[in-house]
Amino acid sequence: MFKLAHMSDVHLGPLPDLSFRELASKRITGFVNWHRNRRSHLVGDTLNLLMDEIERCNPDHLAITGDLVNLASSREIETVTAWLKEAGEPENISIVPGNHDAYVPGAYEKTTRAWYPFMRGESGPETWNEDFHCFPYLRVRGPVALIGCSTAVATPPFAASGYFGRRQARETVNLLRAAGEAGLFRVVMIHHPPVRGAASMHKRMLGIRRFGATITAGGAELILHGHTHLNTVNWLKGQIAPVPVVGIASASQGNGGKKPPAAFNLFSISGGPGHWNCSRERFALTPDGRSVALAESTRF
Template sequence: MFKFAHISDIHLGPLPKLSIRELMSKRITGFVNWHRNRRKHLFVNTLDLLLSDLKTRNPDQLVITGDLVNLATKIETRLAREWLDTIGNPEDTTVVPGNHDAYVPGAHDKSVAAWYPFIRSDDDPGEWPKDDHIFPTYRQRGPLAIIGCSTSNATPPFSASGFFSPRQARETVNLLKKAGEEGLFRVVLIHHPPIHGAAASHKRMIGIRRFAAAISTGGAELILHGHTHLNTVYWLKTHDRPVPVVGIASASQGPGGHKPPAAYNLFNLSGKPGAWNLTCERYGLTESGDGIHLENTKLFYGEAPVQISVEEAARVLQG
């Protein structure tokens, strides 16, 4: 049995003091939003409680699908790295960035550089090579092939969309095929939900059809995302078989808000190629905020009708 846990949308707080220069950008909108909304419901003690419970389950791997920070300031990025160092070894924790980690131009590269040991592929150098094309990343952990994709990019004010490029799609296909040939259970990490309608139009992922084509062509067993702060399960139907697409609440969300309280998913994997058995236990904060409880258990894998053909997948990837 191999166990791996999923958390997302950490949004480490509280916000640091910002300079006038830092506020003369999109950050001013995020600053206002934090003080009007997020600070009322996103708490560090909630995150601490969640992680304390998670550690008692002893997962073999922890994956984090983005939004470690809020406005991607220099001090936030540094503190996020210090936080990562406290929760585990880079070999045991895998990170992909989110839109808040690339809040303004240049922030994406600074975030990746700071958190690189937790992001990099197994065969990449120890220090960030200042390469914009490090994604998708590839890590093998036990029977898992963890493919990390990035939709993280700076956007205008009042926009939180993500972008999945044609280049990244093609390289993702290659990694998925490689992992499939090696008989590994392929888990794809991405911040934005790759499902039409899963996020509002100004928060959507641009390149959803391209991503679906990559998954249909390369093959995958599981897709994990964040961004929506919701506990969700969708299915991406391919020409082979349906692939579960699983989202999770913000790891810092306290009780009493309009979004569900903080939670994490614990996956239990057994079986072998062609006969995998995957279950998911979701542990979430109680509404009273005084503990963690098992919310539900889901069993994945089943049959579903074909949604995308091999020919259509090839055409979309080329586009």
């Protein structure tokens, strides 16, 4: 049995001191939002509790679906890079970027360069190359194929939308088909929810229909996303059967906010082509905020 942990929207804090130049951009709106709203609910101790419980569960792999930083400043990127190294080896952790990781023009290139070891596919170059398209990437771990897609793009102030384009769709179909022919359980990682109505207009993913067609054409067994900070299960049309689309709360969300407290999913995958078995356990921060415990079990 293969165990896959899934977390998202780390939003590692607190915010470092930012220069006037760094704030003279869209970052000023995020800076104000952090101090007015997010700071009181995105709690560092919460993330530590979640990571301790993940370690106790001893998964074979950890998938992180984006938004590791808040404003994508250089100091934040460095802090997350150090945090990732402490969390585990690159071969045991796979990440895709979120809109906060591409918060302003140029941030996407900085984050993908810094975190490339955690998003390097089987055929990717050993070191980051600015002329190389990181996404989609394919990583094979045991019976599981992890396909990482990116919807991260810089957006104007007060917008947090994502984009899934034609090139990425074509290459994702090819990866999905190859993984299916190899008899692997295919897990697609993406930040924005690829489901209509899952996010408000200014936070939605552009290319939802294209992504849906990609899944129908290529086939998949499971889709993981973040962005909404909600624990959700939706479904997309697959080649043979509907494919579960699973979202998760922010990994740093404390109790008392408008969104549910921090959580992570633990998937147990067994079986083989045509008769896969997949169950999910969702572990969440307890009401007293002192520990993380099993909150829900589901079988797909």
